[in-house]
Amino acid sequence: MNENYNVSSSPHIRDRIKSSNLMLMVVIGLLPATLFGIWNFRHENAWILVVVTTAAAVLSEYIYEKLMHKPITINDFSAVVTGLLLALNLPPTLPWWMGALGAVFAIIVVKQLFGGLGQNFMNPALAARCFLLICFAGRMTYFVYDGVTGPTPLAELKAGEAVNTMDMLIGNIRGTIGETSVIAIMIGAMFLILMGVIDLRIPGSYIVSFVVFIVIFGGHGFDPQYITAHLCGGGLMLGAWFMATDYVTSPITSSGKIIYGVCMGLLTGLFRLFGGSAEGVSYAIIISNLLVPLIEKITLPKPFGKGGEK
Amino acid sequence: MSKCLERIYNGLVKENPTFVLMLGMCPTLAVTTSAVNGIGMGLSTTAVLIMSNMLISMLRKIIPDSVRMPAFIVVVASFVTIVDFLLEGFVPSLYDSLGLYIPLIVVNCIILGRAESYASKNPVLPSIFDGIGMGLGFTVGLTCIGIVRELIGAGQIFGMQVMPEFYEPLTIFILAPGAFFVLACLVALQNKVKNNYAKKEREVPQTAGCGEGCAACASRGICGGHMISDISVSFEVDQPEDTASNNGGTENKKEQEGV
Known part of the structure; x- marks a missing residue:
């Protein structure tokens, strides 16, 4: 019998890619930003925070699954990705135990309590960042670069001061560990795009809609310098390329991805321009994460033959 | 008294x-x-x-x-x-x-x-x-x-x-x-304690038709809070006296949800 006539239940299309390959590629994609961050904040010993946060994420996943008698899933690297992303979103001066606490929150409360990988309703790393931001508002907005404390370029931009866009591109600025260097982030993002891990629709529509929002409401019109500063400042690039594209918390339909990206772009613009704090990427992404089920509902593709003219 | x-x-x-x-x-x-x-x-x-x-x-x-x-x-x-x-x-x-x-x-x-x-x-x-x-x-x-x-x-x-x-x-x-x-952690904790307690009792028979007084029911540890849906029996069985009040409370909760 011809194998084309085999009848089996779904899934029908199989691939050699597994979650662990995929997550490993995300880790590789994050490496340039991580390494740059560790080098950039070497005086603040950022590497300790990165190592502790990542280890805490993996360890809490292991311990939780051991205690709950579930299959141990630390080999799929998803906990590593969560821990690493969280660490990249923390200021380098944060005490290590706060990073560990955030990692435990991300894994246990946001991920495991909702059923583990694939079931979490919002990005665990970002949820943990927001948790820490609410818990330790002072520590989480305390930024040091080369021993000098000060506001981030984004805060200066909000206050109407001039910023050095070139420094923001390279990353010699204050900020969280992984967000400062746009170049390092883009190298990792390029790798993921070439490997087919991330879909351009989400970051693309996110960034475009954000730029449109800034041009209309930013008060500077179409000022390339101002727009570049907004794009390179804060966690926008890290968020758009690595966190908004999380498979679990983003829509699967093509049009849904674009709506999701536009949603994040508008919210980020709204928070940055009209909100109380200078940064709003993490809140924009987790709020859009919550909208994903609704977006998927309205963008559900019609099966062939359904919904024709009556 | x-x-x-x-x-x-x-x-x-x-x-x-x-x-x-x-x-x-x-x-x-x-x-x-x-x-x-x-x-x-x-x-x-x-x-x-x-x-x-x-x-x-x-x-x-x-x-x-x-x-x-x-x-x-x-x-x-x-x-x-x-x-x-x-x-x-x-x-x-x-x-x-x-x-x-x-x-x-x-x-x-x-x-x-x-x-x-x-x-x-x-x-x-x-x-x-x-x-x-x-x-x-x-x-x-x-x-x-x-x-x-x-x-x-x-x-x-x-x-x-x-x-x-x-x-x-x-x-x-x-x-x-x-x-x-x-709130969630404390409720989970008290449920855990109650379940352990109910397991130790071991005397509650798993009869059909438990009504809907799960909250007060001692056998919740066994059925896991799932109402046994044998309707023909459940409303005829002699209920312990405060199941009636418990049902009233549940109804009221529904009425008051808007508040």
């Missing part, structure tokens, strides 16, 4: 309004930022609950069935106004921190629920003790949540510093999200 004690036990443990019936969630989540607030809110509600249960039980033969809800509200609102003025006069600091939630006791599900399901059907004395039991149960629930939130979120208990100096409080626990975390 044993009936009165039974009412108190029922309110404190078996049908604890906070942890078992899940009634009155609005003040439970909103005012428990500290242990003192929890106790204050709990005792104010208890006072109103006892008085309203007493009066409604006295008037139960007079109030016509069709207008009972407005009548209950009038009774409850009168007592809430009294408590409101008393708090403002004697404990202004507590009054300030509870704020809007004192007048909101009027529409508290527990009070209307007890009026509807117990006080309007039972004599005065048991109704008073029902009010005491439920009120104390609510107070204990709120105080527990308040203590945990204050301890983690501010490092204090009843305003006294108990955590060591180097402890950095997790501010989120005295903000709104913390209320949900703490």
Whole structure:
């Protein structure tokens, strides 16, 4: 019998890619930003925070699954990705135990309590960042670069001061560990795009809609310098390329991805321009994460033959 | 007298309004930022609950069935106004921190629920003790949540510093999200304890038709809270006496969800 006539239940299309390959590629994609961050904040010993946060994420996943008698899933690297992303979103001066606490929150409360990988309703790393931001508002907005404390370029931009866009591109600025260097982030993002891990629709529509929002409401019109500063400042690039594209918390339909990206772009613009704090990427992404089920509902593709003219 | 004690036990443990019936969630989540607030809110509600249960039980033969809800509200609102003025006069600091939630006791599900399901059907004395039991149960629930939130979120208990100096409080626990975390953990904890207790009993037969009084049912540990849906039996079986009141409470909860 011809194998084309085999009848089996779904899934029908199989691939050699597994979650662990995929997550490993995300880790590789994050490496340039991580390494740059560790080098950039070497005086603040950022590497300790990165190592502790990542280890805490993996360890809490292991311990939780051991205690709950579930299959141990630390080999799929998803906990590593969560821990690493969280660490990249923390200021380098944060005490290590706060990073560990955030990692435990991300894994246990946001991920495991909702059923583990694939079931979490919002990005665990970002949820943990927001948790820490609410818990330790002072520590989480305390930024040091080369021993000098000060506001981030984004805060200066909000206050109407001039910023050095070139420094923001390279990353010699204050900020969280992984967000400062746009170049390092883009190298990792390029790798993921070439490997087919991330879909351009989400970051693309996110960034475009954000730029449109800034041009209309930013008060500077179409000022390339101002727009570049907004794009390179804060966690926008890290968020758009690595966190908004999380498979679990983003829509699967093509049009849904674009709506999701536009949603994040508008919210980020709204928070940055009209909100109380200078940064709003993490809140924009987790709020859009919550909208994903609704977006998927309205963008559900019609099966062939359904919904024709009556 | 044993009936009165039974009412108190029922309110404190078996049908604890906070942890078992899940009634009155609005003040439970909103005012428990500290242990003192929890106790204050709990005792104010208890006072109103006892008085309203007493009066409604006295008037139960007079109030016509069709207008009972407005009548209950009038009774409850009168007592809430009294408590409101008393708090403002004697404990202004507590009054300030509870704020809007004192007048909101009027529409508290527990009070209307007890009026509807117990006080309007039972004599005065048991109704008073029902009010005491439920009120104390609510107070204990709120105080527990308040203590945990204050301890983690501010490092204090009843305003006294108990955590060591180097402890950095997790501010989120005295903000709104913390209320949900703490409530969920405490409910999970008491369910765990109750389940263990029920497992040890081992005497409850797994009969069909358990009704819907899962909250108070001792065999919940066995069926896991899933109602056994043998309808033909479930409504005919002789229920223990307070399943009726429990059902009333559940209905009231549905009615009050908008509040």
